[in-house]
Amino acid sequence: MSPAPEPPPAAAQSWPDHRWVETFLESQAAEAGAARNTVLSYGRDLADFLSFAGHSGLRLATLTRDDVEAYLVRCTAEGLAKSTRARRLASIRQLFRFAYEEGWRADNPALRIRGPGTSTWLPKTLSVSEVGQLLEAAGRTGRGEADRIRNRCLMELLYATGMRVSELVSLPVAAARGDPAMLLIRGKGSKERMVPLSPPARAALSAWLALRDAAEEAARVKLRQPPSRFLFPSRAKEGFMPRQVFNVLLRTITLAAGLDPARVTPHVLRHAFATHLLQGGADLRAIQMLLGHADLSTTEIYTHVVDDHLRELVLRHHPLARGA
Structure with missing residues (x-):
């Protein structure tokens, strides 16, 4: 049965406001190719705006600029951060x-x-030695050998590629077959990019893949369970490790490494990836491609971190800077 045709534009003015929002979100997901998290963010923001409009007796078809400004004033009065507003x-x-x-x-x-x-915001990052502590701790964190090998693989891949955690946990196992030198990553808006793997990441991936495949085969034989299509399978509804589970795991690894959990998040590791590449002389546009940034200006924030690093080096080591 084919879907009912959309009513003409004039009829939309009589729709309930929530239908405007639902149609907008459906369009963003289908036509604009917005990532799921982006659509969810739109939905949360607009639900609050609809609540304000409803309590104020306003309609989306007729409200004015003054009404939108009144909503923003209320957001300010509630103490919401500038970034949220x-x-x-x-x-x-x-x-x-x-x-x-x-x-x-x-x-x-x-x-x-x-x-x-x-x-003004500068990304928090970690030193190379601190990342080394995390990678080492990951290899000894877990209830058994399989957990420890999986945890090392997760951390090696995250740091070696600069992936978002959502991209990491949902990686299809097909992307890891054949000892790849590069990973194909599907990012925001279903855009794909290729990211090289470091030798340690390839070794960790190979070790985890062998254990993972053996466990999947045992489950198939004993439980008649179909094999998972994900590199990090889970019993969760999505079929792969939830981000929340990874966040808890990262905290455990961080504590085992002797670092402050408040300083270490999946995004901080992504920042460390970009910052360490820049400090090593990598080209900013290459880092833009590796991170999957649509706009170079998003990537340029890392130059401030490197500028601070270089300034510190000059002040510490240049003879004319001593005593300044």
Whole structure:
């Protein structure tokens, strides 16, 4: 049975507001190719905006710029961070941009509103020796040999590739077959990129793959369980290790390494990957491709970290800087 055709644009003005949002989110997921986490973020932001509009007796079809600004004032009064307020305004802009393009509204009431801006932020990172401590600790953390080998593989891959944790835990096992020198990673918006593997990462991957395949074969024979298509299989609904489980595991490894868990997150390891490459002389555009950044300006934040590192070296070692 084919889906019912969409009503003409004029009819959308009579829709309940939640349908505007649902249609927008469906479009972002299907046509714009937005990542699942991006769509979920839009959904959370717009649900709060809809709640405000409903309590204020407003409708998406007719509310004004003043109404959007009143919502942002309320967000400020609630003590929300600048970054959160900026993101919510961006979500509202996108919704009304979609409504304008679809002909549901004649304007975008959020278009010319100036956002709160975001605070200057520099990515936290780790030293090379601290990453070494984490990798070593991963190889001795776990209830048994299989856990320890898996944990070492997870950490080696994360640091060697700069993957997002969502990309890491959902890797298909097919990508790891044949002792690959490079991994094919599917990132945000289903965009694919190739990332080289270091020799230690390849060795850790090979060791884990052998144990994983043996366990999968045993489960197939004893339990008639179909083999998983993921490199890090799990009984979770998605079929692979949930991000929350990895986060708990990373905390355990961090404590075993003698480091402060507040300083170590999956994203910090991604930052360490990029920062260490830059410090080693890598090209910024190459790092952009490896990280899967759509815009080079996103990658350029790492240059500030390296600038600080170089400045410190000069102040510490240059003869004219002594005593300054």
